[in-house]
Amino acid sequence: MYKDILLPVDLNQDSSWKSALPVAIDHARAFGTRLHVMTVVPDFGMTMVGQFFPKGFEKKAVEACQSKLRAFIDTEIPKEIPTQCIVAEGTVYERILDLAKKLKIDLIVLAAHRPELKDYLLGPNAARVVRHAACSVLVVRE
Incomplete structure (x- = not known):
């Protein structure tokens, strides 16, 4: 059912x-799929933010994160599950949605905390991903 x-x-x-x-591991095992694990580094290159960091900071931050x-x-995912490591830069929900579209992801598995009042006003990343994803999204509560 799921490939990616x-x-x-x-x-x-x-x-x-x-x-x-x-x-995510259970689903990857059950369907024999590839697991794409991603993290997002903030966009330090933005003019407003970039001026406060030393030259080359963004590249070093991405390399360290990778x-x-x-x-x-290596520590958390069993070796038998094919896994891809992805570090993206920018806004979290936008990068998740862009990558899901680019890689033709079938399922996004993400954790979400219990919503607080501020989350209803601002909208957490999980809610934005659920609202705009073109694929299935499985939200796992704590």
Whole structure:
């Protein structure tokens, strides 16, 4: 049923993957699919933000994040599951949606916390992904 599964994670927030990771692994095993694990680095190159960081900071941040994501995959995902490591830059929900479209993802598995009042006003990344994704989205609550 699924050929490609996307698992977005925030490496600085265990809650972004603790509940979703086992579900993504189970689905990948059950369907014999490839698991695309991604994280998003903020866009430091924006003029407003970029001026506060030293030259070359963005490249170093992406490289460090890629290394950290590979270590995460090696530690948390069983070797028999084909896995792709992806580091994107920009706005979290936009990068998730862009990548899902580009890779023709069949299922996005992501964790979500219990909504607070501020989430109803601002809209969390999970809600935006669910609303705009062209594929199935499985939201796993904590």
